[in-house]
Amino acid sequence: MKLKDAAHLFRLAGVFGVGFLLFLVVRTQLVPKSFGQYGHYRGDALTEVRAQPISYAGHEACEACHSDVLDVKSKGKHARVNCETCHGPLAKHADDPVDVNPAKLDVATLCVRCHEASTAKPRQFPQVVSTEHSAGLACNECHTPHSPALEGGKK
Amino acid sequence: MNLTRRHFLVLVPAAAVAWDSVVAGTPEAAPNYKTSEHWWGMLVDIEKCIGCGSCVRACAKENNVPDGYYRTWVERYRITEMNGVESIQVDSPDGGMNGFPEVNEPGVKAFFVPKMCNHCADSPCTQVCPVGATFVSPDGVVLIDEKYCLGCRYCIQACPYGCRFLHPEKHVAQKCTLCYHRIVQGLTTACCENCPTGARQLADLKNPNDPIHEFLRHHSVQVLKPHLATGAKLFYNGLDGVVR
Numbered sequence: 278m279k280l281k282d283a284a285h286l287f288r289l290a291g292v293f294g295v296g297f298l299l300f301l302v303v304r305t306q307l308v309p310k311s312f313g314q315y316g317h318y319r320g321d322a323l324t325e326v327r328a329q330p331i332s333y334a335g336h337e338a339c340e341a342c343h344s345d346v347l348d349v350k351s352k353g354k355h356a357r358v359n360c361e362t363c364h365g366p367l368a369k370h371a372d373d374p375v376d377v378n379p380a381k382l383d384v385a386t387l388c389v390r391c392h393e394a395s396t397a398k399p400r401q402f403p404q405v406v407s408t409e410h411s412a413g414l415a416c417n418e419c420h421t422p423h424s425p426a427l428e429g430g431k432k
Numbered sequence: 433m434n435l436t437r438r439h440f441l442v443l444v445p446a447a448a449v450a451w452d453s454v455v456a457g458t459p460e461a462a463p464n465y466k467t468s469e470h471w472w473g474m475l476v477d478i479e480k481c482i483g484c485g486s487c488v489r490a491c492a493k494e495n496n497v498p499d500g501y502y503r504t505w506v507e508r509y510r511i512t513e514m515n516g517v518e519s520i521q522v523d524s525p526d527g528g529m530n531g532f533p534e535v536n537e538p539g540v541k542a543f544f545v546p547k548m549c550n551h552c553a554d555s556p557c558t559q560v561c562p563v564g565a566t567f568v569s570p571d572g573v574v575l576i577d578e579k580y581c582l583g584c585r586y587c588i589q590a591c592p593y594g595c596r597f598l599h600p601e602k603h604v605a606q607k608c609t610l611c612y613h614r615i616v617q618g619l620t621t622a623c624c625e626n627c628p629t630g631a632r633q634l635a636d637l638k639n640p641n642d643p644i645h646e647f648l649r650h651h652s653v654q655v656l657k658p659h660l661a662t663g664a665k666l667f668y669n670g671l672d673g674v675v676r
Contacts, residue, residue, distance in 0.1 A: 315467075318567035322577035323467075325441075328448035329613035332494045333622050358628040362486050366493050391484045391628055395534050397508050397542035398482045402629070 333361050334371035342374065346423055353424025354403075363387055363422070388416040437602050441579070465616040467570040471638040472610055473665030474624070475647060476546050478672075480631035483508060483544035487623035487632060488529040491548075494611065494622035501597045502527035503608040504548035504623055511541040511674060520674050545668075545675050546632060548623070549574060549595040549608035550656060553663030557587040557596060566605065572637070572665065573610045581605050592660050610634075637665070 314320030336359040340347045343360075350356055361367055363382060370377045394404040405411075411419070419427060483506055491497060491504045506528030510521045525532065528544070551574050558566050558574060565580035566587055581604035588596040588605060596607045611621035619625070620634045635644035647653075647669075654671045655664040668675075 312564070315570050316567055318564040319577050319580060322567075322575065322580070323569055323612075325445070325577075325579070326575050326609055326612045327616050328445045329495075329609075330444070330447050331614055331617070331619065333490060333614075333619075333625050335614075335619045335625055355628075357630055359625055361490075362626045362628050366490070390486070390531055391482055393531070393534070395483065395532065395542075396537070396540060397510070397532065397544055399479055402482055 331368050332366035334366075334368040336360050338371040339367070349421075350423045354426050355423060382422075384416045384422065388420075388422075437578075465618075469638060470571040470615075470636050472572045472615065473551060473635045473637050473644070473667060474548075474610070474621075475633040475635050475644055475653070475667050475669065477631045477633075478543055478545060478668055478670040480629040481506070481544040481546055482629055482631075483528060483532050484628060485528045485531050486626045486628055487546060488527045490622040490626035491608070492529070494614075495609070497606075498600055501600070501606070502529075503595075503606070504546065505529075506532075507545045507547060508532050509541075509543055509545060509672065509675065510535065510537065511672075512537065512539065518674070541672075543672065545671075546623075547593065547595070547656075548666065549591075549610070550593055550662065550664035550666040551608075551610055553665060555662060556590045556592060556660075560586045560590040562586065569612070573612050573615075574607070575609055575612060576605055576607060578602065578604045592657055592662065593664075635665075635667070 309319050309321065311320035311322075312318070315323070339360040346360075350358075364379050367377075367379055370379055389407045392404055392407075394406045398404055416422075485506060487504055488502060488506060491502075495503060497503050504527075505524050507522050507524045508528070510523075512519045512521075523532070528546075532544075551568075551572060553568065553572060555568060555574050558568055561567075562584065563580050563582055565577045565582070566574065567577070568574050583598060583603040583605065585598055585605070588598060591607075596605050598604070599606045611619075611623075614621060615634065621632075624632045624634045633644070636642045637644065644667075648667070651669050653667040653669050655667060656671075656675065657664070
């Protein structure tokens with residue numbers, strides 16, 4: 278067999294070779310550097326998800342300044358209810374305690390969110406029918422929210 | 433709304449850099465975080481859940497979840513038995529965000545079930561993604577790469593727990609990130625932070641000092657749809673057999 282007869286095969290191989298090289302070039306251009314760093318995904322995606330700012334500062338941040346409230350709260354029935362559950366997201370306040378101040382709370386809506394009676398709630402959880410419980414008095418007329426148990430031991 | 437997304441992606445890293453330098457009371461900054469040292473899951477204690485919706489509200493605020501969509505939600509199960517036949521009703525008005533209106537039915541078994549992404553170790557959603565936009569991170573959190581997501585919705589169909597949705601403006605799949613931006617800082621998730629009864633607890637399964645191990649030794653926990661072998665890491669204590 279003469280080489281001349283196989284020339285068209287070499288040309289074809291050449292076309293494939295060029296195509297393959299082109300594919301490699303385009304691929305390195307298109308695939309981000311961090312792809313495959315941890316698995317079949319972009320490693321930078323982890324950093325991007327982490328970069329989201331937080332809204333809730335976390336109770337440790339609150340307690341660092343408000344130790345007086347912590348003292349009251351830690352002895353009461355609400356010891357394990359964290360600050361922002363009632364006071365709302367306050368990372369901005371933790372960041373800038375002077376200019377950003379938390380809004381005043383409305384006990385009428387806050388207390389019943391948890392304590393309104395419901396058959397689906399665990400039985401040992403303290404619940405009241407709000408319309409019958411206090412004869413129209415606001416919750417904080419009798420209970421202090423940071424330590425809600427009444428004197429004399431009654432919940 | 434592509435403009436907003438672009439702005440968001442530019443502004444968020446900038447905000448994060450600024451945040452890192454000024455944040456007060458952050459227990460641990462992210463640079464010290466090693467993905468290889470953690471394996472995240474969560475414990476949900478049904479017997480403690482009061483259906484107040486604090487977790488749903490906290491999640492929505494922390495993660496800017498669009499109205500009408502939920503990364504976590506609370507379901508109320510009501511089971512009545514009549515002549516040996518069980519009838520099960522499940523409701524979740526606004527994802528349980530504003531609590532549940534009381535239904536006075538005598539003789540009903542009722543309880544709340546908080547739900548969210550199960551952060552499966554062998555998750556069906558990551559297996560079907562055609563572009564590698566969703567994945568299990570080295571520390572066991574199922575995340576979405578919003579830049580890579582095509583919005584094809586395949587993962588939304590694949591999730592057996594119904595935990596994913598298509599963001600109405602960004603047109604990318606979204607779901608619970610287990611507050612990844614918080615846990616790498618040493619904080620707990622927004623839902624756990626705000627659960628007033630401790631019904632939800634973030635669990636680091638690789639940390640031998642995590643209280644989860646003590647809890648698992650003394651309680652019988654269950655995951656949802658165990659027959660699917662998804663490797664779900666959302667452990668339920670006190671889960672009733674009817675819950676799907």
